[in-house]
Amino acid sequence: MALKAIGNGVGGACHMTPRACLHPKSSLSLRMVERKESEKEMGPSPSSSNPQDQFKGLRSGDLEKNARALTRDCNALPKPLSSMDCLTSSDGSAIRVAYQGSPGSFSEDAALKAYPHCVRVPCEHFEVALKAVELWHVDRAVLPIENTSVGSIHRNYDLLLSHRLHIIGEVQIKVDLCLLALPGAKKEDIQRVFSHLQAFQQCEKSISDLKAIRINFEDTASAAQLIAERGMRDAGAIASARAGELYGLKILQNKLHDEDANITRFLVLSREPILPKTYGPFKTSIVFTLEEGAGMLFKALAVFALRNINILKIESRPLRTSPLRLVDDLNHGTAMYFEYLFYVDFEASMAETRAQNALGHLQEFSKFLRVLGCYPVDTLL
Numbered sequence: 473m474a475l476k477a478i479g480n481g482v483g484g485a486c487h488m489t490p491r492a493c494l495h496p497k498s499s500l501s502l503r504m505v506e507r508k509e510s511e512k513e514m515g516p517s518p519s520s521s522n523p524q525d526q527f528k529g530l531r532s533g534d535l536e537k538n539a540r541a542l543t544r545d546c547n548a549l550p551k552p553l554s555s556m557d558c559l560t561s562s563d564g565s566a567i568r569v570a571y572q573g574s575p576g577s578f579s580e581d582a583a584l585k586a587y588p589h590c591v592r593v594p595c596e597h598f599e600v601a602l603k604a605v606e607l608w609h610v611d612r613a614v615l616p617i618e619n620t621s622v623g624s625i626h627r628n629y630d631l632l633l634s635h636r637l638h639i640i641g642e643v644q645i646k647v648d649l650c651l652l653a654l655p656g657a658k659k660e661d662i663q664r665v666f667s668h669l670q671a672f673q674q675c676e677k678s679i680s681d682l683k684a685i686r687i688n689f690e691d692t693a694s695a696a697q698l699i700a701e702r703g704m705r706d707a708g709a710i711a712s713a714r715a716g717e718l719y720g721l722k723i724l725q726n727k728l729h730d731e732d733a734n735i736t737r738f739l740v741l742s743r744e745p746i747l748p749k750t751y752g753p754f755k756t757s758i759v760f761t762l763e764e765g766a767g768m769l770f771k772a773l774a775v776f777a778l779r780n781i782n783i784l785k786i787e788s789r790p791l792r793t794s795p796l797r798l799v800d801d802l803n804h805g806t807a808m809y810f811e812y813l814f815y816v817d818f819e820a821s822m823a824e825t826r827a828q829n830a831l832g833h834l835q836e837f838s839k840f841l842r843v844l845g846c847y848p849v850d851t852l853l
């Protein structure tokens with residue numbers, strides 16, 4: 473039975489200002505984020521529930537005055553970012569980036585690659601990290617979305633849809649998995665191996681000869697941390713070399729991952745979109761469903777092919793709100809087809825006319841279509 477060692481939230485109360493004041497060792501928990509949500513510590517709210525209210529019963533002279541006031545209010549609203557490299561938040565302090573896991577995790581590496589001088593805010597779960605952005609506790613979140621050997625992280629695709637955040641960037645992280653243990657421990661002493669499921673899946677072959685019990689953790693770094701804190705001489709962690717340094721463990725074996733090029737792609741999420749540009753390699757991520765179901769997917773892909781737009785990725789996820797399509801056929805009775813959400817990354821910027829025309833065309837036969845983000849391609853490894 474896989475024992476889930478839970479990343480420890482901060483015990484007791486944590487009074488967070490709109491910008492969470494978390495000790496680096498602590499991590500945001502859902503409880504902490506939701507408590508603040510209940511206290512409605514949100515970001516700037518519109519001056520009235522219905523912006524039109526301010527124009528009711530106004531004389532023309534008031535309209536000009538009000539228009540100036542509205543302009544002033546709009547100037548106070550957060551503006552679209554010019555690029556993901558906006559290195560300080562709107563109040564000039566260091567960007568705060570939420571990630572799932574503990575210090576030393578690969579998600580923290582992704583936060584550091586995206587914003588080298590950021591304040592990292594560890595969160596117990598991916599959901600907490602995204603909520604922290606929505607509730608203005610942090611400025612960004614990083615979210616692992618796929619790996620070169622394990623493929624897509626499906627639950628994180630679902631998370632993208634259940635939150636109103638924008639993808640403003642991506643970072644690709646080389647995941648070099650190491651087997652870590654207490655100083656003095658030998659490989660033959662290892663009876664138990666702790667790590668994140670993603671990591672176990674990336675080194676299936678390498679650890680098959682270990683004959684050790686595998687125990688799933690919320691992240692690779694918390695696995696290393698527990699071994700160090702409890703002095704567990706018979707346990708090993710599969711994590712990064714940086715986690716080993718951080719928690720005082722030594723490397724029994726590195727390059728544990730089965731494939732040489734073991735890269736995880738992380739998305740950078742923000743409350744505001746970035747202004748798409750026509751220069752430089754840009755990609756756009758969208759999600760849609762089709763009026764006529766999956767059988768018409770070729771039509772959806774054709775809107776890009778007709779405009780010489782490369783499709784970089786397609787992922788399908790169940791359409792939980794209406795999972796089946798029943799089709800009555802006189803000869804064969806009623807057929808049941810699964811319904812899907814389609815996630816597509818294509819190689820163009822929404823600033824380009826061809827991309828705008830492609831989406832306008834796709835919209836003609838989509839039941840639902842949302843642009844998740846338009847952002848620069850990460851070319852640095």
Ligand SMILES: O=C(O)C(=O)Cc1ccccc1
Nearest residue numbers: 577578579668670671691692
């Ligand atoms: O557990 C971590 O370090 C994470 O950030 C999740 C993860 C684990 C393995 C590969 C990529 C991301």
